[in-house]
Amino acid sequence: MANPVRYTFSAATSLPPPLSSAARAAQPDRPYMRSDVFLKLMVAPKYASTMPYHNLAPILVLAFASATSYAASSHHGGSHIQWGACDASVVNDTSLSCGFLEVPLDYHDPSVGNARLAIIKANATGERRGSVFFNPGGPGGSGLQSVQEDKELLLQVTGGVFDIVSWDPRGVGNLTIPGEIFCFDSFADYSAFFNGTIELTGIEETGNFTDPADVKALLEHAPIMQKKYREVGQRCRHSSSSKYLKYVGTAAAVRDMVSIANVLDGPDAPINYLGISYGTLIGSWFVNMFPERVGRVILDGVLDPIAFATEEPGKTFSSQLVSVDTIYKALITGCALTGPSGCAAASEGDGPIDIDAKFQALFKTAYDATKANASVPITSGQLRVELFGEMYSPVGWPNLANEEYPQIVQIVNEEGPANASHALRRRSKDLVRRNPLVKRGTQSNDSPSYTSIAILCGDSVDLRGTTMEDVLKGVISTARNVSHIFGSVWPAPFYQCAFWPVRSAERYEGPFNKTLPNKILVASNILDPITPLPSAERLAALLGQDAVLIRQNGFGHTTESAPSACMNGIFNAYMTNGTLPPNGTVCEVDADFEVFDGVNTLDILAHIPSTDV
Helix, strand or coil, rough: CCCCCCCCCCCCCCCCCCCCCCHHCCCCCCCCCCCCCCCCCCCCHCCHHHHHHHHCCCCCCCCCCCCEECCCCCCCCCCCCEEECCCCCCCCCCHHHHHHHHEEECCCCCCEEEEEEEEEECCCCCCCCCCCEECEEEECHHHHHHHHHHHHHHHHHCCCCCEEEEEECCCCCCCCCCCCCCCCCCCCHHHHCCCCCCHHHHHCCCCCCCHHHHHHHCCHHHHHHHHHHHHHHHHCCCCCCCHHHCCCHHHHHHHHHHHHHHHHCCCCCEEEEEEECHHHHHHHHHHCCCCEEEEEEEEECCCCCCHHHHHHHHHHHHHHCCCCHHHHHHHHHHHHHHHHCCCCCCCCCCCHHHHHHHHHHHHHHHHHHHHHHHCCCCCCCHHHHHHHHHHHCHHHHHHHHHHHHHHHHHHHHHHCCCHHHHHHHHHHHHHHHHHCCCCCCCCEEECCHHHHHHHHCCCCCCCCCCCCHHHHHHHHHHHHHHCCCCCCCCCCCCHHHHHHCCCCCCCCCCCCCCCCCCCCCEEEECCCCCCCCCHHHHHHHHHHHHEEEEEEECCCCCCHHHCHHHHHHHHHHHHHCCCCCCCCCEEEECCCCCECCEEEEEHHHHHHHCCCC
């Protein structure tokens, strides 16, 4: 198959030239460029009060009243955004404005038609200096909802001197076209299709997959899961979303942002950007696709752009999990330090390893019950997924320890056949809702959204003949060698990429070390469950003197998972006047932020046991 066409960018061209007809003909089934993206479908905790996999997109309907027009020249797409009041059923903050912009579905082939972007704007509170574009992650996070929920924080960290602008990217919600991607008509349809598979139950294992019987049992699922994932790909190709599958990728999101910026601030203006989690992938592609347009850029919770550019996402997922077991140890350490008065899982005198033993016993009880009766209300695989979701935000740990943990113990210890079929359906549906790697659908279709898969897999490397047995053996290896607690979390979208039949019309594959006119900020927690510090270090190293890396001495997904006046001050100073801290600066989490009653982040970090879990 022909190599993808690459483009050379220069300051004189804000958009790469279209493909020649000869070049397009030479690769009719091949994307034009490609590169990384990863996974986690994540929406950063502080920027999404609902957390990653709760219902991100209730039906969105915008109405426009008293509309005014703001226009500027645009090289591609429409030249006007008609701003107006947002419908109160979607955005009830009357200070926010909403609008639409038409852009090409394929920036290299206008004949394909147009996309429509739903956009939201929070006006600067001070003298306006331009716009800051924001993406909350995902892929699949709603920019409209994120700005509504976190307007004050976004204005604070950017100094209040920029309009905050975001949009629902392609494949998100019901306003942007293409909208949410569904391959099933309902959750019942999805459940019937995957009935009896690990897609609904998760993976059953104990002892870090050291039991040969567990290995044998999992590998027996390989043929059916490979068949199912291939069938899902074909279902999607025949769904109402099928014609859009190749046009929802990350490169398109980058170009859409540039198109919006061209309208709002002019085609030559620097573009300021704040990207969280998957939004950092949009950011790393942006600064290398359009280096001459780089203004002030913050990337927080970084996805490794090289890993995805060169490997299948399912094979690199293990590298995303290098810190997650340590974060689990932070959870049980905080629980032990606060004691039974602040953590229901603790008994008097318990240390972290004692509390770990209780979680392990809970897993084992659920495992044994599932082996005896596959229709139990909750499986050990589902328990693992639920606990994995809690690693994203320590703010939620007291609720986990004092509300959810006792309920789960009761469910697991009282598991029996009565009403088990109904209970399993309920738990399977809840598994989708709580899995931080799976995006739930809208009210109009409660089946899982396939937007994340369409983006991640569409942007991934071409099919390489990987089998489901290969994938599952990788899961086993990850559970044994990388994350004993969460290495077997399933389902996860990147595992489908080896069987996904569509690749994006445009993929950026590097280089990722372009020279930039302005330095950017790269931020990371010391311990992040899904975008680990080494990914941020790698991106910063690639950009060399054009990037400053800052670390937060905390745990959770992105630095916004816990409050830090130090980090917020750095963001604010950089955005408002370009001030940069020394490379390698470490910020502490605010000392008055208590993870558990009487226990702060530094207390936990000082007492995390070195023992493996």
